[in-house]
Amino acid sequence: MRARQICVWLLAIASWVFAAEPSPRHPVLWYDTPAEDFMWAMPTGNGRLGAMVFGGVPDERIALNHDRLWRRVYFNFTRPVSAHLPEVRALAAAGKWREAQALFLKTLQPYGGRFDERSKLGGGSVNPYQPAGDLELHFPPTGPVTGYRRSLDLATAIATIQYQQGDTWFQRQTYCASTQPVIVTDVTCDRPGQLTFNVALTRGHASGKFETVHTSAGGGMQRGSGLDPECALDIHARGNTIFFKGTFDEGAFWNMQTSVLVRGGSVAPQGTGLRVTGADEAWVLTTIAVDQEAKDPAALCAAQLERAARSLPTLRQEHITAHQRLFNRVALRLGSLPADQPTDRWLAHSRSSPGESSLYALLFDYGRYLLICSSRPGGLPANLQGLWNEDIHPA
Numbered sequence: 001m002r003a004r005q006i007c008v009w010l011l012a013i014a015s016w017v018f019a020a021e022p023s024p025r026h027p028v029l030w031y032d033t034p035a036e037d038f039m040w041a042m043p044t045g046n047g048r049l050g051a052m053v054f055g056g057v058p059d060e061r062i063a064l065n066h067d068r069l070w071r072r073v074y075f076n077f078t079r080p081v082s083a084h085l086p087e088v089r090a091l092a093a094a095g096k097w098r099e100a101q102a103l104f105l106k107t108l109q110p111y112g113g114r115f116d117e118r119s120k121l122g123g124g125s126v127n128p129y130q131p132a133g134d135l136e137l138h139f140p141p142t143g144p145v146t147g148y149r150r151s152l153d154l155a156t157a158i159a160t161i162q163y164q165q166g167d168t169w170f171q172r173q174t175y176c177a178s179t180q181p182v183i184v185t186d187v188t189c190d191r192p193g194q195l196t197f198n199v200a201l202t203r204g205h206a207s208g209k210f211e212t213v214h215t216s217a218g219g220g221m222q223r224g225s226g227l228d229p230e231c232a233l234d235i236h237a238r239g240n241t242i243f244f245k246g247t248f249d250e251g252a253f254w255n256m257q258t259s260v261l262v263r264g265g266s267v268a269p270q271g272t273g274l275r276v277t278g279a280d281e282a283w284v285l286t287t288i289a290v291d292q293e294a295k296d297p298a299a300l301c302a303a304q305l306e307r308a309a310r311s312l313p314t315l316r317q318e319h320i321t322a323h324q325r326l327f328n329r330v331a332l333r334l335g336s337l338p339a340d341q342p343t344d345r346w347l348a349h350s351r352s353s354p355g356e357s358s359l360y361a362l363l364f365d366y367g368r369y370l371l372i373c374s375s376r377p378g379g380l381p382a383n384l385q386g387l388w389n390e391d392i393h394p395a
Contacts, residue, residue, distance in 0.1 A: 027365045029343045030151035031055075038063065038390045040344075042152040042159040046176040047376025049288055050387040051135075051183050053159040053174050055150035060137040060161070062174060062185065063205070064256065066288040067380045067387045071127045072252045081107050129383060131390050132288050133203040133244065133256060135185070140196060142166045154369040157323045168194045176373070177315055178322035182308040184315065185284040193264060193278045200273035201244040201258050201286075203233055205390060228392050237269035241305070245298065254290040257301040261285070261309060283312060326372050334361040 034055040035041040041052035041063065050065035084107040091100035143166040151160045161172040169190040176183050189195055230249040235242065244256040258274075260267045265279030276282050287304040289297035308315060335358035341349070343362075350359050374386030385394070 026153055026155040027362055028151050028153050029362075029366070030149060031342045031344055032148055032150070034148075034150060038388075042150065043370065043373060043386065043388050044152070044157050044159050044174060044176050045373035045387055046178050046181070047372075047374065047379040047387075048181055049176045049183055050374065051159075051174060051176055052388050052390070053150075053152075053161070055159075055161045055172075057145050057148065057161075057163055057165070058139040058141045060139075060172065061205070062135040062137075062183075063388070063390050064132040064135060064183070064286065064288060065387050065389055066132050066254065066290055067374075068290045068292055069130045069132055069254055069288075070252075071130060071248060071250070073248075073250050074127050084108060128392070128394055129385075129389050130392065131203070131205075132254060133201055133246070134205050135183070135258060135284070135286055136198075136200040136202055137172075137185070137187070137284070138198040138200070139170075142168075154365050155324060155327055156320045157327075157369070157373060158320075167191065170194075175316070175319055177308070177319045179318045180308050180311070180315065181287055181289075181304050182315075183286040184308070184319075185286075186316075187279075187282040187284065189280070192280050195262075195265065195279040195282055196277050197282075198270060198273055198275055199242065199258060199260055199284060201235060201242045201256055203228070203231070203246065235272045237272055237274055239269070240267040240274065242273055243298070252291060253297070254288060255297040255301050256286065256288045257298070257305055258284060258286040259305045259309065261312065285309065285312075323372065327369065330368065332361045332364050334358055 052063040262279040374382040
């Protein structure tokens with residue numbers, strides 16, 4: 001897979017072990033501009049679900065992943081080649097390593113192919129890890145943006161966007177709850193009734209444009225087209241929830257659901273998404289389930305959202321406590337972080353001024369953070385990108 005900010009060498013840093021008392025430090029990555037691409041978005045995850053927060057204004061994109069969402073188009077078939085194994089072993093036992101290797105490569109390699117052999121894509125290819133989609137928040141522009149800050153607190157695993165627009169100060173905080181399979185985005189402002197925005201679940205960044213095939217007063221449905229012709233999408237909204245189902249040509253499918261709860265104001269369906277109007281605060285709850293973890297992933301999503309909504313008053317602190325139970329096991333102090341300099345500028349400055357020891361400590365913490373977020377007990381091991389991916393065909 002192509003080089004990314006969350007590349008494998010950074011994950012490897014997590015293997016370094018330094019014993020320390022639990023630390024109240026809050027190492028933070030922060031920027032004064034939104035992310036221009038996936039590499040610079042802010043990752044958060046709970047080992048099963050992953051989210052990359054771009055921090056855009058007025059349009060926010062949060063790229064979503066589920067660690068078990070893989071295509072199932074390639075299959076390895078058993079070949080009747082075991083008769084060659086004694087000969088390979090005999091060559092190895094005789095010290096003829098090159099001959100043993102040559103015979104092994106010639107006779108014992110697997111082969112595979114797609115479920116649809118007409119595609120002519122075979123040769124033992126690997127099923128690709130897939131993006132689930134995107135959560136999009138669209139805010140009406142109400143004036144110039146000032147005081148913008150985009151930050152990722154490694155000690156709490158919360159991504160925060162703050163800015164002022166007009167006379168109102170806005171904040172969005174996103175985290176993948178460590179204690180429940182739900183992604184939470186908490187949207188607040190400092191003036192009553194100033195939150196008005198649209199919410200959508202899409203796969204547009206992965207699958208191109210959508211063709212609307214059905215709309216009604218209660219919502220609509222879309223079918224994917226464009227960059228991912230092998231994936232059909234059904235999306236509609238009802239009440240305060242968006243329902244999303246993606247189905248690949250081979251039959252593998254997944255569901256996503258997003259519910260919005262508000263304090264003040266209202267939530268209503270609008271097309272295939274939701275419209276929040278005049279709220280004081282809004283909680284956008286998103287969950288993802290795949291066909292391999294439940295016979296009815298849609299029902300599982302609904303149950304997970306219901307549970308998260310009931311526990312919302314305590315969910316944030318429960319998440320922080322569970323995350324810090326892992327993150328605070330280790331502390332490495334090599335100087336103080338420059339509080340007045342965005343991380344990208346600090347990183348650029350360090351290239352021309354080597355010896356920034358605090359940068360190494362931040363890299364160490366970031367490596368641990370990525371591994372904590374991308375792999376937990378009961379989940380899959382982290383892949384080369386942790387669990388974050390926006391590509392249909394990752395290299």
